[in-house]
Structures are given as structure tokens and as C-alpha cells.
Amino acid sequence: MPSPTDSSVLGAQLMNGGCRFGLWAPRASQVELALVNTDRSQRNVHMEMGSDGVWVVFVDHITEGQLYGFRVHGPWDPGAGMRFNPAKLLMDPYARAITAGVDYSGPILDHTEESNYTPDTRDSASAVPMSVVVRSTPAPEPIARRRPIEECVIYETHVKGYTRLHPLVPEHLRGSYAGLSYPAVIEHLTSIGVNTIELLPIHHFVSEPFIVGKGLKNYWGYNSLGFFAPHAAYCSVGTTGEQVREFKEMVTQFHRAGIEVLLDVVYNHTGEGGHEGPTLCFRGIDHNTYYRLTNDHRNDYDVTGCGNSVNTANPGVLEMIADSLRYWVTEMGVDGFRYDLATTLIRDADHGVDQNHPFKKLIREDPVLSQVKHIAEPWDLGPYGYQVGRWGDDWSCWNDRYRNYVRDFWRGATEGVHELATRLSGSDDLYGFPGASINFVDAHDGFTLRDLVTYNMKQNQANREDNHDGSNDNRSWNCGWEGESEDPAVNALRHRQIRNFLATLMTSAGVPMIVAGDELGRTQQGNNNAYCQDSPISWVDWEEAKSWTDLTDLMTTLSQLRADHPTLRPTTYRQREEVLDADGEPTGRVELTWLSGQGGEMAAEDWHDGGRTVLGRYTSDEHEAMLVWYNRGADPIDVVLPSAHWCGSWTMVAHTAEPDEVPEGPLAASSSLVLPPRSVIILEGDLTAVPEPATQADEADHLTSAQMGPDWAAISPATAE
Structure with a gap:
């Protein structure tokens, strides 16, 4: 053909x-x-x-x-x-x-x-x-600098839902491209440190017939019909080409604020569904060309769960997708893409998964596409569809292993801290570099952070499927009461747990992604599958946000810390290697080590302690030293800070506890610190008072016995296995 x-x-x-x-x-x-x-x-x-x-x-x-x-x-x-x-x-x-x-x-x-x-x-x-028919117009202003992926703080948001209730956005602009780029919105995004906005699907999409039959509509937009057209309903002034202009103006405003724009794109299936669904475009042009079919050619071969699968094994179809991607970069100004069910895009003519697929080669070698960001949702529903960690150095990927573990850790459903260290380090068991790991605790699909600490069970009745839809594996903890509570103790714990999620996310190596409104306490009332809820269930409630300013303030602080401290966002995996100064001389400090809290580094028995609830992470380079303590336990714990050879003194720069639970003022090296229960404590080191590097004999004086002898090289999670 x-x-x-x-x-x-x-x-x-x-x-x-x-x-x-x-x-x-x-x-x-x-x-x-x-x-x-x-x-x-x-x-x-x-x-x-x-x-x-x-x-x-x-x-x-x-x-x-x-x-x-x-x-x-x-x-x-x-x-x-x-x-x-x-x-x-x-x-x-x-x-x-x-x-x-x-x-x-x-x-x-x-x-x-x-x-x-x-x-x-x-x-x-x-x-x-x-x-x-649309007239060609100039592309949006480019961003002054596309940042390395490790510097990104990604904010996943819905164009309509983010401003539908925003009191500072003019009413006629709410829910539109123009509303999303309104000055008050951009001011909030920049104030909390967002530098990359990822838009849920804005390719023109339609609803599925069974949703319409229930009186609902497709809200998320994962039902694309036009791969070159911005969704018409998100335009504030018209649908006969005005949406193109308004989208470009939105991108320009984000770029002027230093915010990159990523699109969540759905090339794996289309809004036509299976052959029993509506014929609106591709099926009528050529069913066998655009879609994967079963061997009898009568039925769609569906690996997406959406009725059809786009046939990227056909060179002409793959060329259409490449043209679409280039168009959004060169003409519409976007800075990268997140690919929904990306594994479908790398299936061959026999529907098998091929990590050397022409699609990946195209991305790698194209002079336009090789210059922007590519994030895979690294799975689909077909055979061998789970491809986490297999996409190579040209890609970043959603890290569901991170999501699952962090949820489990903070609800007390893990043993020890072995895997915590791996996830905090950028998941080097899965990826080739930290920036490949898109770390997230929640996404559009599932509970919000607030609902993760409010509901043990999904509440999807509004979807009109008798609460049968949506995942039952939420890994959530309601803090002792199901649903909203009037109990101050329960609500205080819920605030604290969300702060722990945010602090863990923002101090992890890799790329943090938060969902719009998580820093505002957004709830979906327990709905973990709000794809069909174009309603207050999904929209951000800006009035409710006034009760959750502790989250907003913490997010602002964490983003600034991440921007200011490169050791919190490394571009390569850190090891226990000595830090050298500008002259190449040893400083006596190391790039990364893990602290037990008993005055030394983690030893083998610490890594294998299934009851351990505390872990300290020390990172440093020529200019800085940072120490983060994670305590998921329900009780306070005394820990000992590192000796002066690691840092002269420490200042607490952020925490997730209550103000009266943490000390004020600098903390001396080797002093004790009480970690409050269920908390993250972030300390910044003062390197001006660090003594000269110790000799080998001196070094032994401040090591614990567990670290001396042949096992001295601080035992890492990997070597402890």
C-alpha cells in the first residue's frame, strides 16, 4: 500500500x-x-x-x-x-x-x-x-529557554476545569484557553514554582455514545478525533478557526512567564471506537489502513480498552502522527508531549511490542522532535504492554512504581525503607538517568491527594455505573474516618499526610508531577474515575482552597528549594563518591549517603530491618549540603545529625510538621534532633564551618563500628540485597 x-x-x-x-x-x-x-x-x-x-x-x-x-x-x-x-x-x-x-x-x-x-x-x-479551512498565522513566541527535564516541575491540568470556578478570571473566559493563561492564573502557577504545564488532551475530541446515553460527557478528552485541531469547546470566541488563534495566544503567555507547555496526546486510539461505533473520519477513509484489525479483518484489534487501536505499523499512519507532532511544535509552539498508552504506538504489524519501532527512531532522529520533551505512559492493555523502564535515554516515563510505593510508605503498608531509598534516588533500578523517572503520587486518573487521605473506598456513583468503574486498588488511607470529617484531629492528620506527599515528591531525584489543585486541597468527593464529570466534582474549587493554604505555602517553599539546590534534582545518579572542590581536591564529603539516625550511615542490618520507619538522605556537592529526614512512624524519634566533617551546622528550611514540633535556630553537627511523627524534615547545611578533610585515621574516629573494616563503604540499598 x-x-x-x-x-x-x-x-x-x-x-x-x-x-x-x-x-x-x-x-x-x-x-x-x-x-x-x-x-x-x-x-x-x-x-x-x-x-x-x-x-x-x-x-x-x-x-x-x-x-x-x-x-x-x-x-x-x-x-x-x-x-x-x-x-x-x-x-x-x-x-x-x-x-x-x-x-x-x-x-x-x-x-x-x-x-x-x-x-x-x-x-x-x-x-x-x-x-x-484555517489561515496560516505566526507561531507563538518561543520560550526563552527550554530547561533540562530534571529542572521541570510538571503541573497536570485540565483546560476547562482549572478556571471554570476561578473568581479572578472574567466569567466569559472561564474554562477556555484564554482563561487558563489569564494573568491571575499565571501568577498563581509561577508563585508555587510551576515551570511546566501539561494539558490534558486538547486535540479535538468527542464523547462516547454510552456516556452521552447516560446524560454525561467525556470530560478528560481521551477520545481524540482530530490530531491537528485544538478542541473547539475550549475557545472563548468561536469554533471556525478562532480556537487556533486563542491557543497560540495562550502558549505565548505561558512562554513569557517562563512556563513550558506539554500536551497529553492520544494517538493510540480515536473517538470512533470499535467498528460498531460512529464513522466520523478514519474508519470511513480506510478501516484496515488506520486501525489494527483481527486476522479476519472484520473486527478491531483493541489493546487500548477504547474499541480501536491506531495502526502505527502502517508507514502512512505513522507519517500522519509525525506530521501532527511537528505541527504542534513548529506552528503551535508546544515544548513536548506526554503519550497516552504509549506502548500501542510501538507495536509492529503483528501487534507485538517493538522497542526499536520506527516511531522511536523518528522521535530520536527528527530535527524538530528530537529537540522537545517526550514522556511515555509506558503501558497499554495488550500482551506485554507493561514497558516501564524500557524506553531508553530519549524518553521520560511515568513511574507507577514510585506512585505505589510512596502511597504505601505513608500509609504504613511497607516493610522498612529499602525501596524508599531507591525511589528517592530516581529509581535507578528502572531507568538510565534520573530525568527518565516522572515521579507522581496521583494523576488525573484516580484519587486526588486530598481524597487519598479521606477515602478508603471509591465513591463513583455519579458516573452512573453503580460504582463498578474505576480502580479498587487505591492504596489510600482515610486517617481513621471515611469521608469528610468535623474532627479537628482527623483533619490535621490529613493536612499533614498531604504535606508529606508533596515533600517526598519535591525532594526526590527525577521529575515531580503534581495534579492541578493538589496544592489547594482539591477533592473529587471520592470519585476516582471522573472522566465523565464535567461538573464541580472535577473543577478546581478556588473558594475551598482558602482552607488549605498550608499546602500552597509548602508547595511554594519546596519548589524554591528544588530550584535553588541542584543536589535535589541531579542529572545523573549520585553514588557515595567523594566531593571535590574547584581545584580537584577532596572535601571529605560525599555526593550521597543514607543515615540511620544513630550517628552513622545505614548498615546492612538497617536496610534489612522491616520495622524501620526512618531514613535520612544526605546529598552534597562543591557548594552545598542537604539533609532530608523521612519518618513515617506514628511516634517521634530521636536522631543524631552528622558530624562536623559532613557539615558544620544545619538550618531547617522546610518541614511537614506543626510549627511547635520543630526547633528554631541552627542545629549543631552531631547534635540530637527529635523527628516529629509522620513528617519530612529538610535541613540545609552551612559549609563555612566544615573542618579540613580528615585523614584516614581521623575518619575512623567518627564512624560507627558497623561502618568500619571491609564494609566501610556506606552500604547502599542495592548492595544490601
Whole structure:
């Protein structure tokens, strides 16, 4: 099957007093361009096919805002993966703008209600969205500096839900691209240290029929229909191309504030669902070309759980995805992508997972795409779909091992601290460098941080599936009471636990990702699958945030500490190697070590102690020393600070306890410190009072017996196994 020899002819492009339209449909027998008027009347124009399967026509006097679609003719032969039906008006896969949604009561199926394999001949034009001719405009202002991934603080947010209730955003802009980039919103983001915003899907998407049938709608947006078009409903002023301009203006405002923009992209499946679903675009152009099919070619081979799987084993389909990615970088100004169910994108023609897939080679070698960030959700639902830690140095990946462990640690469901050290260090058991690990405790899918400490059980009744949807493995702890509580002690503990989540996340090597509103105490009322809740359940409640300022303040402090201290965001894995000064001389300090709290470093028996609840992490370089204590225990614990050879004195710069639980003023080397229960304590060292590096004999004087002799090299979690 031929692929486009020049994909630049695809889509609709204004030129020379008219517009050129192009569509790749290599197995079609005839293609008509349907020019649609605002009253839905149409004029059809026949297109000519080239040897590469691309159909092209130039039409005079077409201007921006023109609505259009395609009618694609060919055999109706489901057994050959051909479901051509010219009665169905199809969207342009390369459309830069799309008008609206779908009338699910209209004739949108390519088959009859009686049989999925008998064609329906009713015209769908009155029930489907239209493609829009868009004039080319300048790209957004680029960001002054795209930062290394390790410097990013990623903020996952929903365009609509973040400002739908924002009191400082003008009402007519709430829930829009313009609202998200409103000055008051950007001021909040920069104040809490966010430098990278990751937008839940903004490719134009539609709802699934079964959701609409329940009176709900797809809210998250993981049901894409147009890979080049910003979602029309998020525009404050129109849907016939205005959404392109408003999106670009939003990106410019973020870039001026020093905030990178990442898109959560869904190339693994489309909003058409399985072959029994609506035919709106790709299936009508060529079922077997765009989608993975079973061996009989009649049914979709689904590894996404969404009814279909996009066939990236087809070079022409892969080229469309590459063109889409380049478009969003070069024309729409974005700085990177998070790929939903990314494993689907690297399946071969036999549906097997291939880590040497052409998709990965394309990302690595493309002069545009190799310069931006790529984050994989490293799994799908198919065979061997779980690919965490296998994506290589060109990628970062969501780290679900981090999520699961940190949740378990703070609810007391772990033994010892062995794995804690591994996760805090950037998960070197999984990845080749710290920046490959996207650390998160929650995401859009699941409980918010507040709900993690409020509910043991999901509360998804509003989704109208009898609470059967959503995960039952939440690893949450309600702090002793299910649901919202009036008990001050319960609420104080919940605040404290969320602060522990944030502090752990922001002091871990790797890349922190927080969900919008977690720093404001956002709740979804126990709903852990709010994909269909375009309602206050999902929207950020800015009034409620006034009761959670302790989280906002802590997030601000933690972000600043992370920005100011490189040892909290290393670019390579740190080991117990001696730190050298500017002249290459030893300082007597080490890059990383783990402290037991008894005056020395962790020994083998400490790592194997299943009852241990405390771990200290010491990091240093030529200019700084940082010490973070993690105590998940329910009781306070006395620890001994390192000797003066490691640091002269310590200042507490952040903590998750109550103010009266921690001491004021500098803390002397080798002094005792009481770690409050369930707390994280962050100390910054004063290196001006560090004595000269000790001789080997002197060094032995301040080591514990467990560290002397052949086991002296501070035993790491890996060597303790």
C-alpha cells in the first residue's frame, strides 16, 4: 500500500486565490470534497488521485472559515477491512480546526442497527462535526529557554476545569484557553514554582455514545478525533478557526512567564471506537489502513480498552502522527508531549511490542522532535504492554512504581525503607538517568491527594455505573474516618499526610508531577474515575482552597528549594563518591549517603530491618549540603545529625510538621534532633564551618563500628540485597 510521497499536500491550504485540499485514501475508488455552507447545504467536488494514494483538488475563491468534509467511495467489504460508505460525511484527518461535536441520535453509524456488517445509506452530514479551512498565522513566541527535564516541575491540568470556578478570571473566559493563561492564573502557577504545564488532551475530541446515553460527557478528552485541531469547546470566541488563534495566544503567555507547555496526546486510539461505533473520519477513509484489525479483518484489534487501536505499523499512519507532532511544535509552539498508552504506538504489524519501532527512531532522529520533551505512559492493555523502564535515554516515563510505593510508605503498608531509598534516588533500578523517572503520587486518573487521605473506598456513583468503574486498588488511607470529617484531629492528620506527599515528591531525584489543585486541597468527593464529570466534582474549587493554604505555602517553599539546590534534582545518579572542590581536591564529603539516625550511615542490618520507619538522605556537592529526614512512624524519634566533617551546622528550611514540633535556630553537627511523627524534615547545611578533610585515621574516629573494616563503604540499598 503506497504512503504519501509528500504529506505537505494533505489537509486544506489557502493559496493563489483559493484552497488546495488533499486526502490520503489509497484504497478508495473515488473521493468527493464536500464544501458545506452554514445552512448545511453542500457542493461536492471530485478529487484526483495520484500514484501514492493521495487525492487532491484545488478550488478557487475558498476563504478561511470554509466548512468542508469528504465522501469516500469504495467497496463495502468488511471481511477485507473495507467499510467505504459515501453516505457518511468524513472529517479531514489533517483539519486544523473542527467545528463541534456529534449528534448521537443522528445516522452516524456506517452500518444498520440490525447488523454491523450491512451498510447504512442515510446521509450523516447533519449529525457530524465539520472540518474548517484555517489561515496560516505566526507561531507563538518561543520560550526563552527550554530547561533540562530534571529542572521541570510538571503541573497536570485540565483546560476547562482549572478556571471554570476561578473568581479572578472574567466569567466569559472561564474554562477556555484564554482563561487558563489569564494573568491571575499565571501568577498563581509561577508563585508555587510551576515551570511546566501539561494539558490534558486538547486535540479535538468527542464523547462516547454510552456516556452521552447516560446524560454525561467525556470530560478528560481521551477520545481524540482530530490530531491537528485544538478542541473547539475550549475557545472563548468561536469554533471556525478562532480556537487556533486563542491557543497560540495562550502558549505565548505561558512562554513569557517562563512556563513550558506539554500536551497529553492520544494517538493510540480515536473517538470512533470499535467498528460498531460512529464513522466520523478514519474508519470511513480506510478501516484496515488506520486501525489494527483481527486476522479476519472484520473486527478491531483493541489493546487500548477504547474499541480501536491506531495502526502505527502502517508507514502512512505513522507519517500522519509525525506530521501532527511537528505541527504542534513548529506552528503551535508546544515544548513536548506526554503519550497516552504509549506502548500501542510501538507495536509492529503483528501487534507485538517493538522497542526499536520506527516511531522511536523518528522521535530520536527528527530535527524538530528530537529537540522537545517526550514522556511515555509506558503501558497499554495488550500482551506485554507493561514497558516501564524500557524506553531508553530519549524518553521520560511515568513511574507507577514510585506512585505505589510512596502511597504505601505513608500509609504504613511497607516493610522498612529499602525501596524508599531507591525511589528517592530516581529509581535507578528502572531507568538510565534520573530525568527518565516522572515521579507522581496521583494523576488525573484516580484519587486526588486530598481524597487519598479521606477515602478508603471509591465513591463513583455519579458516573452512573453503580460504582463498578474505576480502580479498587487505591492504596489510600482515610486517617481513621471515611469521608469528610468535623474532627479537628482527623483533619490535621490529613493536612499533614498531604504535606508529606508533596515533600517526598519535591525532594526526590527525577521529575515531580503534581495534579492541578493538589496544592489547594482539591477533592473529587471520592470519585476516582471522573472522566465523565464535567461538573464541580472535577473543577478546581478556588473558594475551598482558602482552607488549605498550608499546602500552597509548602508547595511554594519546596519548589524554591528544588530550584535553588541542584543536589535535589541531579542529572545523573549520585553514588557515595567523594566531593571535590574547584581545584580537584577532596572535601571529605560525599555526593550521597543514607543515615540511620544513630550517628552513622545505614548498615546492612538497617536496610534489612522491616520495622524501620526512618531514613535520612544526605546529598552534597562543591557548594552545598542537604539533609532530608523521612519518618513515617506514628511516634517521634530521636536522631543524631552528622558530624562536623559532613557539615558544620544545619538550618531547617522546610518541614511537614506543626510549627511547635520543630526547633528554631541552627542545629549543631552531631547534635540530637527529635523527628516529629509522620513528617519530612529538610535541613540545609552551612559549609563555612566544615573542618579540613580528615585523614584516614581521623575518619575512623567518627564512624560507627558497623561502618568500619571491609564494609566501610556506606552500604547502599542495592548492595544490601
